[in-house]
Amino acid sequence: MMGLTFWFRRFSENNAVAGLARLDAIQLQQMLRTGQISSLELVDALLEQYAAWEPRVGAFLNFRADQARDQARELDRRRSAGADLGLLAGLPVSVKDILCTVDYPTTCGSRMLRDYHSPFDATVVARIRDAGGIVFGKTNLDEFAMGSSTENSALAVTRNPWNTEHVPGGSSGGGAASVSAGICPLAIGTDTGGSIRQPAAFCGISGLKPTYGRVSRYGLVAFASSLDQAGPMARSVPELALLLEAIAGHDPRDATSAPNEVPSYSHTIAEPLRGLRIGIVPDHFDAGLDAEVDAAVREALGAFRARGATVREIELPASRQAIATYYVIAPCEASSNLARYDGVHFGHRSTERDRTDESPLARLYCRSRAEGLGAEVKRRIMLGTYALSSGYYEAYYLQAMRVRRLIRDELLAAFQSVDVIVGPTTPAPAYRLGEKANDPLSMYLEDLYTVSANLAGIPALSVPCGLSRSGLPIGLQIQAAPFAEELLLRAGAMYQQVTDWHQRRPAA
Amino acid sequence: MNSERSDPGPYAIVIGLEVHVQLKTASKLFCGCSTQFGAEPNTQTCPVCLGLPGSLPVMNRRAFELALRTAVALQCQIPEYTKWDRKNYFYPDLPKGYQISQFDLPMSHSGWLEIADPKGEFPVRSIRIRRAHLEEDAGKSLHDEASGKADSRIDLNRTGTPLLEIVSEPDLRSPREARAYLNELKLLLEYLEVSDCNMQEGSLRVDANINLHLADAAGGMVATPIVEVKNMNSFRAVERALAYEAERQFAAWRETGRTIAEVPKSTRGWDDQRQATFAQRQKEESSDYRYFPDPDLVPVTVSVSAVDAVRAALGELPAATRQRLESAYRLNAYDADVIVNQGRQFIAYFEQVAQRCGDGKLASNWVTQEVLRILNSAGGTIDRFPISADGLGELIEGVRGGQVPSSRSKELFGAMFSEGLSLAAALRKLGIQALDAGALEQLCRQLLTENPRIVADVKSGKAQAAGALVGLAKKKNANVNPAEVREICARLIAEMP
Amino acid sequence: MALEREDVRRIAELARLELSSDELATLTSELIQIVDYVQQLRSIKTEGVVPLAHALDLANVFRDDCLAPGLPREAALSNAPKHDGAYFLVPAVLGE
Numbered sequence A: 001m002m003g004l005t006f007w008f009r010r011f012s013e014n015n016a017v018a019g020l021a022r023l024d025a026i027q028l029q030q031m032l033r034t035g036q037i038s039s040l041e042l043v044d045a046l047l048e049q050y051a052a053w054e055p056r057v058g059a060f061l062n063f064r065a066d067q068a069r070d071q072a073r074e075l076d077r078r079r080s081a082g083a084d085l086g087l088l089a090g091l092p093v094s095v096k097d098i099l100c101t102v103d104y105p106t107t108c109g110s111r112m113l114r115d116y117h118s119p120f121d122a123t124v125v126a127r128i129r130d131a132g133g134i135v136f137g138k139t140n141l142d143e144f145a146m147g148s149s150t151e152n153s154a155l156a157v158t159r160n161p162w163n164t165e166h167v168p169g170g171s172s173g174g175g176a177a178s179v180s181a182g183i184c185p186l187a188i189g190t191d192t193g194g195s196i197r198q199p200a201a202f203c204g205i206s207g208l209k210p211t212y213g214r215v216s217r218y219g220l221v222a223f224a225s226s227l228d229q230a231g232p233m234a235r236s237v238p239e240l241a242l243l244l245e246a247i248a249g250h251d252p253r254d255a256t257s258a259p260n261e262v263p264s265y266s267h268t269i270a271e272p273l274r275g276l277r278i279g280i281v282p283d284h285f286d287a288g289l290d291a292e293v294d295a296a297v298r299e300a301l302g303a304f305r306a307r308g309a310t311v312r313e314i315e316l317p318a319s320r321q322a323i324a325t326y327y328v329i330a331p332c333e334a335s336s337n338l339a340r341y342d343g344v345h346f347g348h349r350s351t352e353r354d355r356t357d358e359s360p361l362a363r364l365y366c367r368s369r370a371e372g373l374g375a376e377v378k379r380r381i382m383l384g385t386y387a388l389s390s391g392y393y394e395a396y397y398l399q400a401m402r403v404r405r406l407i408r409d410e411l412l413a414a415f416q417s418v419d420v421i422v423g424p425t426t427p428a429p430a431y432r433l434g435e436k437a438n439d440p441l442s443m444y445l446e447d448l449y450t451v452s453a454n455l456a457g458i459p460a461l462s463v464p465c466g467l468s469r470s471g472l473p474i475g476l477q478i479q480a481a482p483f484a485e486e487l488l489l490r491a492g493a494m495y496q497q498v499t500d501w502h503q504r505r506p507a508a
Numbered sequence B: 001m002n003s004e005r006s007d008p009g010p011y012a013i014v015i016g017l018e019v020h021v022q023l024k025t026a027s028k029l030f031c032g033c034s035t036q037f038g039a040e041p042n043t044q045t046c047p048v049c050l051g052l053p054g055s056l057p058v059m060n061r062r063a064f065e066l067a068l069r070t071a072v073a074l075q076c077q078i079p080e081y082t083k084w085d086r087k088n089y090f091y092p093d094l095p096k097g098y099q100i101s102q103f104d105l106p107m108s109h110s111g112w113l114e115i116a117d118p119k120g121e122f123p124v125r126s127i128r129i130r131r132a133h134l135e136e137d138a139g140k141s142l143h144d145e146a147s148g149k150a151d152s153r154i155d156l157n158r159t160g161t162p163l164l165e166i167v168s169e170p171d172l173r174s175p176r177e178a179r180a181y182l183n184e185l186k187l188l189l190e191y192l193e194v195s196d197c198n199m200q201e202g203s204l205r206v207d208a209n210i211n212l213h214l215a216d217a218a219g220g221m222v223a224t225p226i227v228e229v230k231n232m233n234s235f236r237a238v239e240r241a242l243a244y245e246a247e248r249q250f251a252a253w254r255e256t257g258r259t260i261a262e263v264p265k266s267t268r269g270w271d272d273q274r275q276a277t278f279a280q281r282q283k284e285e286s287s288d289y290r291y292f293p294d295p296d297l298v299p300v301t302v303s304v305s306a307v308d309a310v311r312a313a314l315g316e317l318p319a320a321t322r323q324r325l326e327s328a329y330r331l332n333a334y335d336a337d338v339i340v341n342q343g344r345q346f347i348a349y350f351e352q353v354a355q356r357c358g359d360g361k362l363a364s365n366w367v368t369q370e371v372l373r374i375l376n377s378a379g380g381t382i383d384r385f386p387i388s389a390d391g392l393g394e395l396i397e398g399v400r401g402g403q404v405p406s407s408r409s410k411e412l413f414g415a416m417f418s419e420g421l422s423l424a425a426a427l428r429k430l431g432i433q434a435l436d437a438g439a440l441e442q443l444c445r446q447l448l449t450e451n452p453r454i455v456a457d458v459k460s461g462k463a464q465a466a467g468a469l470v471g472l473a474k475k476k477n478a479n480v481n482p483a484e485v486r487e488i489c490a491r492l493i494a495e496m497p
Numbered sequence C: 001m002a003l004e005r006e007d008v009r010r011i012a013e014l015a016r017l018e019l020s021s022d023e024l025a026t027l028t029s030e031l032i033q034i035v036d037y038v039q040q041l042r043s044i045k046t047e048g049v050v051p052l053a054h055a056l057d058l059a060n061v062f063r064d065d066c067l068a069p070g071l072p073r074e075a076a077l078s079n080a081p082k083h084d085g086a087y088f089l090v091p092a093v094l095g096e
């Protein structure tokens, strides 16, 4: 607990309620625990931050200040009554609006679900509440998590707090912006092909995609079921450890959730790592990589070496097919997962009527889906429907599943000789709003470094590792073997002990 | 339309059946909602079976076990690895837009079911089972028949109920065989206690594929287009629909000459009122279901030893029971079949009656005639039958031993049934007193003393004169057994000097 | 195996998506481009490779056959675009 004592000393020097938004979740928790601040004071301080930043960044789709204050008051009451409030006691967590909540609509950023109210909380949300966390609004995303810029949201525009002309990344762009702007210390994102890590990199924060099965998918509205995984976003890695510990673990309602024990990530996070064996993939540093990102990543590797890590090159030839594999498997699953949005049992129904129509039902389906779903979602449904349709299944889906095994086997083999694989999270820093909106394929290629982890089901982390000359954050990706989150987080925390990129803030 | 026709006609009928049976579980296949039939619409649903965003399926262990038990009893191969696939299509009673089913790796395949006709109208045949797989049911759509314009109403109570789909090979050669197959399958499923098999409540549904093989002008073989017949709500309807369809296809072929090569498979519904099949509109793109493995579910592995354990626990199946009854109780095939077709409880009843009375044939006559007659007309079940197996056994035993007059046995049976009396009570009620051997002999001696003329006649060789003694004995006591009276009197006369 | 406008129209029908002719044209060219890219998969040698549907090696995950509380009917129908308090309502399904 050396780390905690260290932070304790730091916040003691700063006992003003103002400036709370600058503190991290672990510092805040300590102040809440010792009674230096109340949950309500914290929420009110963050509401000021919300008022200052939200109009500029648009991180949220739905935000209810009253609700947050009510929850804070209730927690303060329980705390003063001596209750054990749990791991997240009093900490606000923003939730990506693709996780079901009973007290907010769950829109998935889609016109289709603009007014949809889930009758249940996602397991992740229930665990946050059980751990004493405060659900602090629902954040914007690319519609149904399909995209890498949050520009595909049908309901709102989210901007990068570092430069509002730029995208925050996606699909968990709202969550990344909410943390980056200091509106809340913690956020829940989801990652199907990089959707936690890429916006974390673009917004200068840390984000973890856990091992597939580590966190329950119950209540996470499915995009691509075999790839989707919810995970924590925060400024620093120890905060990720805290939030992961609260949400991870087996869920009997998710048949694909892992029965493995959940280590106490938050307790082991500060333990030093000796002799970390790092692998780097030469492909990650080829011509497609932005020079500033390249330099920042190499500098980060230097920082690891300085802490005793060794670095060696590993070849991952099958992973060169990762994007192609991903853009078959994910759309196939999506085309089926999104079939339920047909205007019959829930969601948008077209009001257009044509009584002369021979099949009013077929028309209702086609119109409701045409009106309710956006261009990127339609594109992926079309792609997946095509790849699964008779005559093409073997060439595309089946072949993609075979290549997926090659990619996974190759990564698992690599982790026999290295502990982590380190490289850039994205080929370049955040691009301008609208810059890639009309070129889907180039948008897909943005996921170059991130999709392998989803295909293989391994955990992967992004931490800030630099700023470009134009002042945009750069992300470093660290990947590890399945269920090696503990090691992965300790590697990230070790890096953050010797760097301060994660403490940089966008200018107010 | 004559479904009883035994002449196969100038063609061979080829039939394959697809049977969906609802498995007897308390909860649905992927969620904890009740499978109870008949609830108010949309009162047995949850996020999972409504297909709400974010919900996930988790497989019901018992459903898998019941499916496995059935597959093993159908002599199927059980692969060590099986998985679930999504069958994608749009329909308002399918809230997820796909049905979770099994495609290329079903949980069982390549089994068989033996069918026989006790009346001997077709030989014993082994019908191959192509596959049996587990899947979820859809909901119900109610359509406004009258106007066709009003909204259809959707009830999702049934959505997600576990179904076992059992697909036969096209091995059935007549509507009668199809019906025999269904009877035998239903009997097996009831034996295994895996399904209620109630067609009215939809817990057993049958679709039939039928076409004809016939000789063309050139002497080669041709086949008529395959038709899938639906909407049959009883086994009798299946038999009739298939008989109708066979003749319709033959007539159509004679008229148009169109064969399987020219016409794709079509669907026809059975109209019970008109006793005819009618063309149904095809669901569009019905052939492109875009099956792929359901990523929300994990595979199931079944070890050889697990299958062996299931097999060992099956108990005796109907075919084996028939054989055992024939040999152990000396029954003919017809009687054994009648008994076995009534199900496990009835067989147990019969066996207890037979053991109590010591005569299988007599026991069989009583249960298949008297008992079944009452059950069939009153509609009860054997476990509620007022005469216990021991009671009926005692009655038959008494008749065999002469203690109960056989002439009054039906009367006694009637009293035991309608008033729930024991044999002794029924005898008392009807004033039937079993005479012991001493009392009977006493009665006979008295008769002979009182009727010296008859004695003289008998002695002089007029044996038929003894008949009068029986009548006189009955006047003295209604319960005497005529044969015994005859026998005792003959002995006593012979003993006279 | 070039993707044609007609193929795209057929896929849209399968997917129950109404597309304007502009959308159809754009989607056709985009899908051609994406499909062309993912074609590279076909050159990968995968004989004998067992398809990987799940990244997680799990099997035999079951729940017990126990009843669990579901939703009251009002809740089940509450998100429905049209219902009559008992049933979900949709335009008539003709010919069924």
Ligand SMILES: [Mg+2]
Residues within 6 Å of the ligand: B020, B101, B135, B165
């Ligand atoms: Mg079926």
Ligand SMILES: [Zn+2]
Residues within 6 Å of the ligand: B028, B031, B032, B033, B044, B045, B046, B047, B048, B049, B050, B160, C070
């Ligand atoms: Zn349910």
